[in-house]
Amino acid sequence: MTRLAPWLYFAAAYCFIYLPVGALVLFSFQEGGLPVPPFKGPSLKWYAQVLGDDDLMDALLNSVVVAIGSGAGAVGLGFLAAYGLARHTLPGSVVLRGLLIAPLTVSYLIVGLGLLIVINRLGLGLSLWTAGIGHVVINLPLCFAIIYASMGAQQQNAERAARDLGAGEAQVVLLVTAPMLMPAILAAFFLSVTLSWDEFIIAFLLTRFDVTLPVEIWSLLRSGLSPALNAIGSFVFLISVMIVLALELLVFGRRRA
Amino acid sequence: MRNAARQTLRGWGFTAPALLWTLAFFIVPFLVMGAMSLATLDGRTLVWGIRFDNYAELAGKAYLWRAVVISVEITLTVTIVSVLLAYPLAWIIAFRVPQRWQRLALLLAILPFWTSYVVRSYAWLLVLAREGVVNQTLMGLGITSEPITIANTRFATVTGFVHFFVMLLTLTIYANLIQLSPNYRRAAMDLGANAFQTFVHVVLPLTLPGIITGAFLTFVLCIGDYVTPQILGGNTELTVPQVIMVQLGRRADFPLAAALAIVLMGIVTLAYLACARWLRLDRL
Numbered sequence: 001m002t003r004l005a006p007w008l009y010f011a012a013a014y015c016f017i018y019l020p021v022g023a024l025v026l027f028s029f030q031e032g033g034l035p036v037p038p039f040k041g042p043s044l045k046w047y048a049q050v051l052g053d054d055d056l057m058d059a060l061l062n063s064v065v066v067a068i069g070s071g072a073g074a075v076g077l078g079f080l081a082a083y084g085l086a087r088h089t090l091p092g093s094v095v096l097r098g099l100l101i102a103p104l105t106v107s108y109l110i111v112g113l114g115l116l117i118v119i120n121r122l123g124l125g126l127s128l129w130t131a132g133i134g135h136v137v138i139n140l141p142l143c144f145a146i147i148y149a150s151m152g153a154q155q156q157n158a159e160r161a162a163r164d165l166g167a168g169e170a171q172v173v174l175l176v177t178a179p180m181l182m183p184a185i186l187a188a189f190f191l192s193v194t195l196s197w198d199e200f201i202i203a204f205l206l207t208r209f210d211v212t213l214p215v216e217i218w219s220l221l222r223s224g225l226s227p228a229l230n231a232i233g234s235f236v237f238l239i240s241v242m243i244v245l246a247l248e249l250l251v252f253g254r255r256r257a
Numbered sequence: 258m259r260n261a262a263r264q265t266l267r268g269w270g271f272t273a274p275a276l277l278w279t280l281a282f283f284i285v286p287f288l289v290m291g292a293m294s295l296a297t298l299d300g301r302t303l304v305w306g307i308r309f310d311n312y313a314e315l316a317g318k319a320y321l322w323r324a325v326v327i328s329v330e331i332t333l334t335v336t337i338v339s340v341l342l343a344y345p346l347a348w349i350i351a352f353r354v355p356q357r358w359q360r361l362a363l364l365l366a367i368l369p370f371w372t373s374y375v376v377r378s379y380a381w382l383l384v385l386a387r388e389g390v391v392n393q394t395l396m397g398l399g400i401t402s403e404p405i406t407i408a409n410t411r412f413a414t415v416t417g418f419v420h421f422f423v424m425l426l427t428l429t430i431y432a433n434l435i436q437l438s439p440n441y442r443r444a445a446m447d448l449g450a451n452a453f454q455t456f457v458h459v460v461l462p463l464t465l466p467g468i469i470t471g472a473f474l475t476f477v478l479c480i481g482d483y484v485t486p487q488i489l490g491g492n493t494e495l496t497v498p499q500v501i502m503v504q505l506g507r508r509a510d511f512p513l514a515a516a517l518a519i520v521l522m523g524i525v526t527l528a529y530l531a532c533a534r535w536l537r538l539d540r541l
Contacts, residue, residue, distance in 0.1 A: 010354075013346045014366070016420065017369055024372070024379075024380040029389070037390060038391055056500070081275035088267060088268025090265060102279070103475075110521065113501070136278065137278070137282045140278065180340055198371075198373050233376035236373045
């Protein structure tokens with residue numbers, strides 16, 4: 001019995017973890033109009049409906065654009081700051097690092113609320129741009145921390161060698177440091193993209209007419225349970241899993257090999 | 258000397274864009290929000306000033322104060338339950354699952370983590386709704402004859418949260434457990450401790466910083482979340498983020514929303530101070 005107990009717990013835990021995802025995916029193939037038992041089907045009609053829905057597909061495209069754009073912005077800014085702080089002695093560098101990390105300690109809701117208040121005061125309009133700015137704010141600390149942590153003496157020696165051989169600062173950064181840090185840069189980029197792709201509250205507060213996918217799904221939720229929501233949810237899950245697997249194989253797989 | 262000055266200048270050049278971004282889009286909005294919390298609304302026009310009317314309103318109005326209490330209660334429940342459920346799972350993966358399957362077991366344990374954030378709460382609604390999986394199963398097995406109300410209760414909110422944070426905590430606690438040298442456990446066993454004593458006196462104290470760090474992260478993410486209580490808890494018991502959204506939407510009362518946000522940060526700060534001596538945020 002005591003030998004078996006851990007495995008029973010193990011099985012129960014995985015059932016708990018997979019229960020909602022299982023229900024989500026299973027009833028996305030529901031034949032009827034409600035995603036609840038009994039299961040009838042399988043049918044792909046909800047996927048057809050979802051993929052043919054212009055609003056949803058526009059929102060999906062918006063999400064991709066915002067995720068990649070804000071991911072690139074956050075990685076770019078984070079990389080430059082990490083290089084600046086790791087390779088140059090700046091006065092008050094502990095304070096500067098703290099400042100760059102600070103947004104991590106605050107709820108997304110508060111980051112979004114602060115930006116919303118300022119944008120309202122300045123009389124500017126809300127758009128995908130404002131949501132993108134918010135996403136860079138929340139992802140920049142992560143990108144900075146990941147890249148900063150992986151800047152070691154090994155790269156520094158290569159950078160010195162490059163400088164001795166006559167490379168300019170820009171050449172050193174672009175041709176030596178960045179390629180050597182590529183695993184960390186890619187990890188930071190993929191993490192930012194996944195977090196932005198999934199982010200709801202900032203996008204909800206900072207967009208108006210053009211919205212991202214989570215915001216569009218949110219507005220569909222008001223009409224209650226529907227297999228169409230299951231279908232779009234499963235579809236989004238599939239995309240996220242593919243990004244995670246790509247990250248696992250491309251970045252971490254390579255590092256282990 | 259001039260070379261050193263030029264080096265410093267260059268360092269600023271690299272660091273400045275990220276600093277300016279954080280200043281312009283995080284620090285300044287944050288300060289404006291703080292100032293906003295001290296402003297008041299006269300009808301629909303905003304009056305700047307240094308007045309604590311919003312905070313007084315928060316202390317004086319029962320529904321606002323209740324939101325704070327409910328948020329703290331839910332968050333504490335979620336944090337404690339999640340740690341208690343995740344620890345054994347992380348333990349089993351670290352010490353019972355064969356080495357070469359551990360990475361897969363861990364990957365599988367956190368895969369649903371990547372379900373879209375909004376969709377994850379909706380998925381729990383499917384399970385817990387009146388006609389949902391749990392009720393149909395209970396009735397099918399003849400345990401209950403009528404559907405029981407699970408959705409739109411605090412239990413549903415807590416379940417949704419616990420599901421999410423069990424995955425997160427399993428990952429962080431596992432990372433702590435495998436860093437632990439097996440020698441500590443062997444030494445304790447050699448000195449005559451049984452499995453339970455080894456756990457209580459050796460493993461638990463050594464993994465406590467990791468647990469507290471994970472619990473703190475859970476606390477912070479949970480107390481600031483709007484989506485899960487809104488979808489699963491419904492409008493029966495409002496949490497602070499839900500009340501903030503009500504102020505922003507229907508009432509357009511930005512000063513009160515800002516004050517509530519400041520209170521939320523205050524609670525997080527208190528939580529931080531309570532566990533600061535164990536926190537290892539740099540090791541996340």
